[in-house]
Amino acid sequence: MPTPDRTSLDAIVLAARDLLESEGLAGLSMQAVASRVGVRAPSLYKRVANREELIQLVAEASLLELGERLDAASSLEELADEFRAFGHERPAAFQLILTPGAGTPTARPEFGASASQGILRLAGEVAGEHRALEAARTLTAWAAGFVSMELNQGFNLGGDVDEAWRFGLASIVRAIGTA
Template sequence: MPTPDRTTLEAIITAARDLLEEADGLAGVTMQAVAVRVGVRAPSLYKRVENRDRLVQLVAEQTLVELTVRLDAARDARALLDAYRAFGKERPAAFRLVMTPGAGTPIADRAVQAGSSAAILRVAAELAGEPDALEAARLLTAWATGFISMELNGAFRLGGEIDRAWDYGVTRIVAAVSRVEQ
């Protein structure tokens, strides 16, 4: 009689996601650490996940799905950008994994990436018009990702209030992207 499964793929991904935030970022996500977290021996993980790269990819995909749910709930550009920043601050290592992965870091499947872009494309189309939606979405995403990345890395060192800078930036970037009726 085969031994019963002692863990699930979902539990493995959740353990890896938690380790990503608690340990040394991506370096802390090892098959051994995940196995300890879910209460199995490391070789048992390979029944569910082929290797560490695939596990990291699954974590990236789950992260994008979670982020997508938050962004889809946004009614306008301000709410969307604020939700994006809140996610980055709550889950900084996961944010870095999906938004600024290092060279050689496994990334989410293209379909998952595309799904995560729907909300920003919707908001960008509302602001800039359908013909310019992709460019507007890229501008909004690039600005917000840069700001959030700098904030997470403690790169704003000149003083001042970071929240005030965020508000200023959101107001200006949304105004810049908004189409002007002539």
């Protein structure tokens, strides 16, 4: 009789996502994930080929989560606020999917395309279907840069960062609507 499986791919990815947030990408190892799910490291290889595939799976799961949150938004402002909240709640995942760095495994393109559906829909409503992609890219680039600066304590000149977010977001959305 074969030995029963003691973990699932979902449990492995969830443990890896938690480790990514607590230990960073450098601390995301097969051994650490195995310890979290209560198995020996060799057991993980029944489900995941190697660390690179594990990182890819974490990136894909993070994009799925982000996409679900963005799909629920009813306005570009609400969508951008969800994007920012995701960055603050899951900073390591945010970095992994938006600025992974050279040599870091990334999600397959279809996961990025799926996560982009909400912003493309809302951007099309504001800018028109013919400019939806350009509008979505403009808002994403601004929001990703803003959130990255926040996460890296890049706003050092004083002032209210939340007010700057609201000002910038309103300005971008207004500009997208008049382009």
